[in-house]
Amino acid sequence: MTTLILLTKINADSQLNQISKALDFSFKGLEVETKILGVVADGWVQIALSGEDEGIATNYLIKEVGICPSNFGNVKKFSTLKGYIKNIGKNGAILSVDVGVFQPKIGYATIELRRLQAQLVDGEKIAIRKIAELFGLCEYLPVNVKVTGLNEEKSRIDAELSSKQIRKYMVWRESLLDRLLVLGSSLHEVKATIEHAKLERDVIDVEPLGLLEHALTCKLGTDAAGLIPKIGRTLRNAKFAVFNPKTLRDFLNT
Structure with missing residues (x-):
């Protein structure tokens, strides 16, 4: 049996059934049983896989969905992480992203306003909530970030939007x-x-x-x-x- 904490968050228990159905659809034709174990930390979905094809299913999830880093020590500077927006401007002019780090304590990736301004609005001095409005940024939206700095003592992860995320917004904008x-x-x-x-x-x-x-x-x-x-x-x-x-x-x- 393989136990995984997916890079997938929920905000209501009813969504666990949706996750289960989505995984069953993805694994159609494989000899694998999926069991939803529940959530850990702040809503991350934990599952167990068993069966002849659990290795194939595991590799699929690692590649297509992602697995939580879980421990701060697993996060490396300049790495790219998928996460979910946690809050916008609540703790100052920053965008906080939950990237699945919760050991030894929860650590969010934080993007400062000036970095968002440089990446999204050509350096214009625009308020963080206005940027969020313009780009559809909201709580529980998945985004990809690049780690620019780490402070393990403070569980601090400095970040910016990844090049992949920026390209997505450019494509959307030009379309x-x-x-x-x-x-x-x-x-x-x-x-x-x-x-x-x-x-x-x-x-x-x-x-x-x-x-x-x-x-x-x-x-x-x-x-x-x-x-x-x-x-x-x-x-x-x-x-x-x-x-x-x-x-x-x-x-x-x-």
Whole structure:
């Protein structure tokens, strides 16, 4: 049996069932049994794998989902980590990201405002909450960060957005297409909801950001915010955020 702590967070126990179904779908055709053991620390999902193909399933999860570093000592300077936004501007002008470090105590990756300004808005002196609004940054959104400094005594991880994350925002920005970020629902639920709401013409792509997080690409002319009531009727426990490239461009060009 293999026990893993996935780089997947939940904010409600009901989401464990969604995780279980998503894993069963991913392992369809494999001789492997998946058991959800619960959550550790601040919502990280712990599972157990057993069966003839548990090695294949384990390698798949390591590559496609990720495994928590767990211990501070496993984090290396200049490494790239996946995490979930914990808070924005609550402890000063910083973005805190939970990257799965909770031993010997919880340590968040922190990105200072001036670094966000340099990476996202060409160094413009824009408030952190405005940057979050423009880029759809919100709690429980998965992001990739690069470690720039470590202080084990203080469990401090200094970071910046990774080059991969920056490239994603550049692609989104240049596409001129709205994106609706859906957090807390499985890919199957999201696609079924789009079909049920007859939004296939408005949503041209669903990009998974995590097991329960997805970016819905809207066709040109479709307002992502306008889809929230239609999708929210079915995905009642989901959280939503919007990335609007036109709003971003207009703001930065004023």
